[in-house]
Structures are given as structure tokens and as C-alpha cells.
Amino acid sequence: MSGAESTSQVAADPSAARSKGKLFDWKLLVGILVVGLLLVLSLFTGVYDIFGADDGGQMFAITRIPRTIALVLAGAAMAMSGLVMQLLTQNRFVEPTTTGTTEWAGLGLLAVMILIPGASITTRMIGAVIAAFIGTMVFFAFLRRVSLRSSLIVPIVGIMLGAVVSSISTFVALETDMLQSLGVWFAGSFTSVLRGQYEMLWIVAFVAVAVFVVADRFTVAGLGEEISTNIGVNYQRVVLLGTTLIAVATGVVTVVVGNLPFLGLIVPNVVSMIRGDDLRSNLPWVCLLGIGIVTVCDLIGRTIIMPFEVPVSLILGIVGSVVFVGLLLRQRRRG
Template sequence: MSVKQGSALLVAAIIVAALLAVSLLVGVYDIANSEDGGEMFWITRVPRTLALVLAGAAMATSGLVMQMLTQNRFVDATTAGTTEWAALGLLLTVLIAPQVGLVGRMIVASLSAFIGTVVFMAILRRIVIRTTLVVPLIGIMLGAVVSALTTFLAAQFNLLQMMGTWFMGSFTAVVRGRYEVLWIVGIVTLLVFLIADRITVAGLGRDVATSVGVRYEVILIAGTALVAVAAGVTTVVVGFLPFLGLVVPNVVAMIRGDDVRSNLPWVCLGGVALVTVCDLIGRTVRMPFEVPVSMVLGIVGAAAFITILLRQRSAA
């Protein structure tokens, strides 16, 4: 990394740190003038901010991994149906084994997300892809089918309201004692750093990866598993974070190219910054009420997605 690139990364890190500091200070509860303000700061504000960091970095990184493995810039956990499969796993856990705790639900959701992502990858291998838009369309349709099944089961067992609360995509309920499992997605992000070079090579295709000694299938399964864990854990703790893994890696790739290792710090910082800004908007636009971060992120992400589509079309 050159001195110029290092300086730019340092400036970006300072900006993200400033956003996180603002996140610690913004809230309905007056921590400065209350007797228990210090305790509430550590119970609510710090866990919420840490959750923003962990979830934002993990979901943005997962999007980058999926885009490299599928060789398609329009794929992430949202457009591949991964989050819908995680939601189905979580609902089945509640229906079949309601006594299972948070960790158990997280494991089942991650396994379901992994199965769903494998199904998505298998479908891609069996069709002829004539345009890059076919891949996300397949993922969106697959996710819609799974989502319809999840909604049907929830309606049959009177769990629609509970399901809506689970998957709203909000950091409101993130407090001390509930966010700690998100450190798992922090580990996922670190593992992506460790195999970043192999993911880059695997993104060039099976033949190229095999020719340079990279075990393509192993990297494909490992990358899929990491994405599934990140999606499963985040869905259980926070809910849906739409388009986060789609927008951030694309913006970084447009500026810096496709090298996974050199892009990862920027993708992590971008993911944290985007989810923090959306969360701050949700907290302040109707204070003391709160707009779910998924709603703000969905609006921003949809606009960015359309912009990227139009940019790709004009470039073609």
C-alpha cells in the first residue's frame, strides 16, 4: 500500500470514527443530565454502536465475497435470497423447537442460509447466463418463493406480527446481553481477510484457479459458508439490512478495481459508514420515534442499485 493510499484510508477511518462518535451521542434518553446516564450509555449506546460496526462490516464483506464467487456485481445476500432462507430457518426453529435460545436459532438460520446459497449456486451452474442481470433476477425470484413460504407458515400459526418484528431491520432492541453474538460475524470478516487472495483467484473462474493451485471447490464452499453465517447471525440479531452488501462493494470496485485484499478495508469502512448514517437518519428524522434502519437503507440501496444498473448499461 502506497503512502497516498494509506493516508486516504486513514482519513476514511477518521470519518467513520466521527460517525460512530455521533451515534454514541444521539438518542432520546438524556444521558448527560440523568443520574443513571453513565449506566444507560454502556447498556444501550455502546452495544448499539458496536452492533453497527460488526453488522455493517460483515454484510458489506459478504456482498464482496458473493460477487467474486459468482462473478457478478449484482449479487449479495439480498439479491441471492440468502436472507430469506435465513428467515425461513429462524421461523422453523420457533415452530419446531420454541425452547431453543438465541444461539440455537442463530445456528439454524445460518445452516438454512447456507443451504439456500448452495441451491442458488447450483441453479446458476445449470443455466446459460446471457446477461449479468439474469443472476440477481434468479436470486430475487428464489428469495420471493422462500419468502412466500415463510409468510404462509407464519400466517398459519399466527406469527405474522412476530415475524415482522424479527425481520424489521432495526438496532432499537440491541442492548448489552443481546448484541454479543454479533462478534461471530466479526470473526467471519477476519476469516475473509485471511483467504482474500484465494477468493480473488476463485473469482477468475474454475480453470484459472485450478491452474495456479487453488482448490476452487473448497474456496467456493468456504466463501458460501462465511456468507451464510454472516447473514444468519445478522438476521437473528438485527433483521434485514437490504442492499448493504450490494452497494458498498460496487462503489469501492468502481473506484479501486477488483482486488479483494486491498478493497476489504474500504468495504468494511464503507459498510460501517453506510449503516451508521442510515441508522442516524432513522433515529433523528421522527424523534422521539424511530424509523427502522432497513427502511432508510432500502431507499438508499434501491436508488444506488438503479444507478449502478444504468451505469453498467451505458458502459455496455
């Protein structure tokens, strides 16, 4: 059964979404336990000897705990953003890094740093969120006005738009001697996450709650404007809300952590292949798997060339690109 067919059943019978899959079951509890163990391992992985050093406890509170919390919030946020974006575009191959949303957020961050050199992290976040919102709306507007015969073309178009925005950011950074800063922002690393610098990430927890509350409306909107309107859902309002939530999550994560490529692509597709397309019951799994993948990649990055670190975006990029190509080939075989 296709995603559209399963979603149409939900629209026809709202109780179908609730009966299709339990929100909490023993498998989810096992998943929570496994991810919890990974997070505990993250707390005690690192070069600094938190047990032997005199200030080990202080360093543990300043660096290890914030970093682990950031892994949870950033991983869940980007995985969830990919899920919502795929529903609204009716395309399984889109997510913030294949639609240019992340590149727009970086451009907004760069603009704020140029116009307001001493900007606080809140101001930088607002600039990134506004730019991410504009970029996502540009992508949605393009999809509405251009008829693409193949769903495989959509992410390619998004990547091309993102490349254009990235080129503009690079040119501006070169002209303003901020190229090195731009590279650091897009590194996608948790190395610099410290107490006092990550707290803005808690905003994405509220975004996750909002997505869960309006999950049924996002599911209906995934059927398209005509069907949504016929059953009494304001399609434009739902798309605007979804775009806002995606922009907030992407902007905050970009400012605090950087680019986390393909995470929103991998996780929703894996969960959908196993559990189907019910957004409400899939959301805990999407968040959990996003956290687990980011944590594993971060642990690899911390240990592979210890005492140095490899940015988590590098590990995610390798894994994500392989999965992305695999999904494209799978879709092509299906016709």
C-alpha cells in the same frame, strides 16, 4: 480494464495484488477518523437524556455502547459478504438480499422458533446459518446449471428465488400465528440491541479475519473453475468456504439485527469503481464504508421523526434501490 482482466493479472502474478494498492494509507486513516466521528455521534444520539438522568451512565452502557458496536459489526459483515459473493459469482449485482440468502436465514429462524419455542439466541443463530448456507448453495447450483446470457438477469433470478422463500415463510407464519414476529425480525432495526443480546455479532469479526486470510484464493476463484484448477486452487473447496462464511455472517446479522438490504451491493461496487478489484487491499475500505453507511442511515432513522424511530432497513432500502437501478442502467449503457 474489466474486473476479469485485473483479476487475471493477480492470478498470473501473485505480487500484483500486493503492489496494486497499499493496505493502509493516509486516505484510509482519514476514513477511519470520519467513521469514528460518526460512531461517537451515534453514542450520544437518542431520546434518553444520558447526562441529566440519574441512571444515564447505566443506560449508556446498556443501550448506546452495544448499539454502536452492533453498527460496526453488522455493517462490516454485510458489506464484506456482498464483496465475497460478487467475486465467487463473477457478478457485481449479487449480495445476500439479491440472492435469497437473507430470506433463507429468516426461514431457518422461523423454523427454529416453531420447533423450539424457547430456543436460545445461539440455537436461533445456528438455524439461521444452516438455512442461509442451504439457500446460498441452491443459488450457486442454479447458476452452474443454467446459462444466463446477461449478468443483469442473475440478481433478478436471485430476487425471485428470495420472493418464493419469503412467501413460504409468510404462509408458515400465518398458519402458526407468528406473522408479527416475522415482521419484527425482518424490520432491520438496531432499536432492540441491548447488552446481553448482541454479543453473538462478535462472530462476524472472526469471519472478517478469515476472509482477509484467504482473500487471494477468493480472487483466483473469481476467475472461474477452469483457471482456478489450472493454477492449483481447489475451486470447489474455496466456493464452499466462501459460502460458509457468507452464511455465518448473514445468519448472525439476521438473528440479531434483521434485514439490511442492498448494503452488500452498494459498498463493494463503490469501492471497486474507485480502487479496482483487489480483494485484500479493498477489504478494509469495504468494511469501513459499510460501517459508515449503516451508521448514517441509523442516525437518520433515529432523528427524522424523533422521539420515534424509523427502521434502518427502510432508509437502506430507499438508498440501495436507487443505487441498484443506477448500476443496472450503467451496465446496460456499457452493453
